Amino acid sequence: MGFADLVVEKPKRTIAVILLVTLVFMAFASQLKEETSLNALFPNYPEVKALEKIQRDFGNVEPVVVVFRGSNVLTPEYFSKTAELTEKIMDGSAGEFLIEPKENAVTSLPAVLASYRLAKEGVSPTPDRVLEEMRSFKTAAEIRETLREFLSDPSVPEQMKDYALSLLPRDFNRERMESPSMAIYVLLNASYPEDELEKAELEIEGDALSVDNDSLTYGFHLMNYYYVKTEERLAPAFLLALVLILALMYLNFRSLGDVAISLITLFLAVVWTFGLAGALGWKLDLMAGMVPILVLGLGIDFSFHVLMGYREKLNLGPKDAMKAVLSTVGVALLLAMVTTVVGFSSNAISSLPSMRRFGFLSAFAILSVFVLNVTFVPALKVLRPSAPPARRKGRARLAIGALSDKRFAGLLVISAFLVAAVGWSLGLGMKASYNPTGELAKDLRVTKAYELLNSKFDIGTERVYVRVDGNLTDPALWRRLQIAVQRMADDRYVVKSGGKPAVEWLLSALPIIAAENPGVSKAYALVDRNGDGWIDSNVTPRELEEFLKEAYETRTGRFYLHESNGHFDGLLLVVPSRTDFGYHGKELLRELREDFRGLNATITGDPIIWAKGLDDMRNAMILSILLCLAFTLTVLPVSFAVAHRAPLEGLLAALVPLAVLGWLFATMKLLNIPLNAMTAMVGAIIVGIGIDYPIHVANRWVIERRTGKGFREAYSTAVSTAGREVLYSALTTLIAFGVLVTIPIPVVTQFAATVLFGLVYSFLGAVVLLPAMVRLLR
Numbered sequence: 001m002g003f004a005d006l007v008v009e010k011p012k013r014t015i016a017v018i019l020l021v022t023l024v025f026m027a028f029a030s031q032l033k034e035e036t037s038l039n040a041l042f043p044n045y046p047e048v049k050a051l052e053k054i055q056r057d058f059g060n061v062e063p064v065v066v067v068f069r070g071s072n073v074l075t076p077e078y079f080s081k082t083a084e085l086t087e088k089i090m091d092g093s094a095g096e097f098l099i100e101p102k103e104n105a106v107t108s109l110p111a112v113l114a115s116y117r118l119a120k121e122g123v124s125p126t127p128d129r130v131l132e133e134m135r136s137f138k139t140a141a142e143i144r145e146t147l148r149e150f151l152s153d154p155s156v157p158e159q160m161k162d163y164a165l166s167l168l169p170r171d172f173n174r175e176r177m178e179s180p181s182m183a184i185y186v187l188l189n190a191s192y193p194e195d196e197l198e199k200a201e202l203e204i205e206g207d208a209l210s211v212d213n214d215s216l217t218y219g220f221h222l223m224n225y226y227y228v229k230t231e232e233r234l235a236p237a238f239l240l241a242l243v244l245i246l247a248l249m250y251l252n253f254r255s256l257g258d259v260a261i262s263l264i265t266l267f268l269a270v271v272w273t274f275g276l277a278g279a280l281g282w283k284l285d286l287m288a289g290m291v292p293i294l295v296l297g298l299g300i301d302f303s304f305h306v307l308m309g310y311r312e313k314l315n316l317g318p319k320d321a322m323k324a325v326l327s328t329v330g331v332a333l334l335l336a337m338v339t340t341v342v343g344f345s346s347n348a349i350s351s352l353p354s355m356r357r358f359g360f361l362s363a364f365a366i367l368s369v370f371v372l373n374v375t376f377v378p379a380l381k382v383l384r385p386s387a388p389p390a391r392r393k394g395r396a397r398l399a400i401g402a403l404s405d406k407r408f409a410g411l412l413v414i415s416a417f418l419v420a421a422v423g424w425s426l427g428l429g430m431k432a433s434y435n436p437t438g439e440l441a442k443d444l445r446v447t448k449a450y451e452l453l454n455s456k457f458d459i460g461t462e463r464v465y466v467r468v469d470g471n472l473t474d475p476a477l478w479r480r481l482q483i484a485v486q487r488m489a490d491d492r493y494v495v496k497s498g499g500k501p502a503v504e505w506l507l508s509a510l511p512i513i514a515a516e517n518p519g520v521s522k523a524y525a526l527v528d529r530n531g532d533g534w535i536d537s538n539v540t541p542r543e544l545e546e547f548l549k550e551a552y553e554t555r556t557g558r559f560y561l562h563e564s565n566g567h568f569d570g571l572l573l574v575v576p577s578r579t580d581f582g583y584h585g586k587e588l589l590r591e592l593r594e595d596f597r598g599l600n601a602t603i604t605g606d607p608i609i610w611a612k613g614l615d616d617m618r619n620a621m622i623l624s625i626l627l628c629l630a631f632t633l634t635v636l637p638v639s640f641a642v643a644h645r646a647p648l649e650g651l652l653a654a655l656v657p658l659a660v661l662g663w664l665f666a667t668m669k670l671l672n673i674p675l676n677a678m679t680a681m682v683g684a685i686i687v688g689i690g691i692d693y694p695i696h697v698a699n700r701w702v703i704e705r706r707t708g709k710g711f712r713e714a715y716s717t718a719v720s721t722a723g724r725e726v727l728y729s730a731l732t733t734l735i736a737f738g739v740l741v742t743i744p745i746p747v748v749t750q751f752a753a754t755v756l757f758g759l760v761y762s763f764l765g766a767v768v769l770l771p772a773m774v775r776l777l778r
Helices: 003-009 011-029 046-058 076-091 093-097 109-120 127-134 140-152 158-166 194-211 220-231 234-253 256-279 291-312 318-349 353-373 376-383 397-403 406-428 445-456 475-490 510-516 519-527 541-552 555-560 585-595 606-644 647-670 679-690 692-706 711-740 746-777
Strands: 061-069 181-189 216-218 463-469 561-564 567-576 600-604
Touching: 003 011, 003 318, 003 376, 011 256, 011 376, 046 463, 046 555, 046 561, 046 567, 046 600, 046 606, 061 076, 061 194, 061 220, 061 445, 076 093, 076 109, 076 127, 076 140, 076 181, 076 194, 093 181, 093 194, 109 127, 109 140, 109 158, 140 158, 158 510, 181 194, 181 445, 194 216, 194 220, 216 220, 216 445, 220 445, 234 256, 234 291, 234 711, 256 291, 256 353, 256 376, 291 318, 291 353, 291 376, 291 711, 318 353, 318 376, 318 606, 318 679, 318 692, 353 376, 353 679, 406 647, 406 746, 463 585, 463 606, 475 541, 475 567, 475 585, 510 519, 510 555, 519 541, 541 555, 541 561, 541 567, 555 561, 555 567, 585 600, 585 606, 600 606, 606 647, 606 679, 606 692, 647 679, 647 692, 647 746, 679 692, 679 746, 692 711, 692 746, 711 746
Parallel strands: none
Antiparallel strands: 061 181, 061 216, 463 567, 463 600, 561 567
């Protein structure tokens, strides 16, 4: 007894097995958890381990930035708001998570100017006195005058002036002393568990909004929180896509029963897929959350072909009709499933864990849909037969008339592949990019905060860490180190302040360190006798050691210094950068390596990690596409040769995705759709999905030609049957992904738009380009 006979003759047993398997997967699906951390996106590179080691050895500080906005924030109103916010943070539960000493954990321009005024009056700047002084400013003119005096005072270290100015945006009007915004930095001890840090950052955001409802707050764990909230926006999109597809299905089937069968099949496929994820211990992230929409758009295709093929052969009787479908359409479905699974599975070579899991789950989902459509659906239709609907004739006369002319067909094929060649050249030159807010909705406050900080403020949110290991009491090491810092002045991707690199390190933090331990100033005076802000060349190891000991006694000093067994053997430099989050990370790394040549320096940080990840992402995309194309170009000719003795039709069907990808790359370049973690998967996906359409058309074409029909008649029948099913399949997939375009999440919108273009091109390739190639060569 063959497979088709087993399913058709024993439908109840088939359904029972399917339901039993579903119960097992449901048990595992109940264990599935959400992934709430953006850290999960990072590949496990050596640079990641280096960053973790830096955090262990020097401490892990996480900045949260609150931005006040207005026509001019340098006014008593906003100074009082800053004092109120500082007080709320210090006294609230978030205060438990502040770095020590807590009085240095919240910094702002109002606090800097208040401390400056107190210092001039000879008053100790205790936290309460600073808050009181912040509220004491009565007029904007008083603030302007104090700020001018502070910036021109030769007794104030230049590092402190630069730091104060970094709290203001680049469009700060220094002449009029007015600014449309200012940043307040809150430093948290990042050694606490992630869920507790998330709560602390949410409280800080709430405190800021209670003080000023136009404030914006940025924090890494705050982004994690809204990352989950963004995932929740996929549910309404899924429901909308479901409603629209239901309407389209009913127009096609004209049967509520067949619509219900298709939906049950999709539901079971989703349960199986998430059950597998739960069994493997994976978490549901944004990419994995898109799998149900993918199943909805692609899984319906299989049901269309099985149910429409079944109706077409109902004159044979329910059981024989289904056997005929499984032996004819089933072959095309098998090939479509295999190529689609290979397309998705090729993402397994990606270095990004999310891409690998998405590819694997999507491949398993399509496999599940196939299994259900050749077992569960046939079994149900045998138990509940359908009445044959009124036959509808296809209309392809205009296309047939044009494609019958070999010259026109040849011109069409040549033009199509010329455009594809241009697209491929553009696509291979594309460079991958990443935006950490790309997976967040555009209308969220944290998204706006990130964009404002990176577009208006010098410091931004990017940080690169440079760890220098060696004997810090060696004067020669300090000479090389200071030269390295000076070299950064001409680095293109290092943030500058006043024309100098805005590096945060031991010497730039001296004013804060000295405030924590007055003994630092005395020790530093012995290693910088000329007061130029650099360690003297003739300093002695003993003097350096005394200075380092005094600095290490402070919390801030320990963040920049590493001590082991009484020896100072490591120094940390934090380099603010602007690489478009890794887009120019390789260039930055090259610059920093040149700056720190001759030193034992380890360079890492998110921009460096993502620079490597983006390169791997692009390379993985190209390799996965080539693997998919090689697979289809090998398997389809062989499969068509075995099934129909028509290897040429199999080869021509395999060439369609090659052209489609070229058109797609050209479109991405023309519309400035970036190559990112989501769109990088589209190439392999389109090969997998796009090959389905030409397979079905070519399969039907070969079957009709074997009955003795000519080109016109065979093409007309193929388009009016398989072509019509392909059209409905394409429409359902277009609806599923079209709905995603409405979601205000950049990476989802870009991914959906790219898939939409790919699907349209795949459909045109199947019903226009493929027949043109057949006409040209047959």
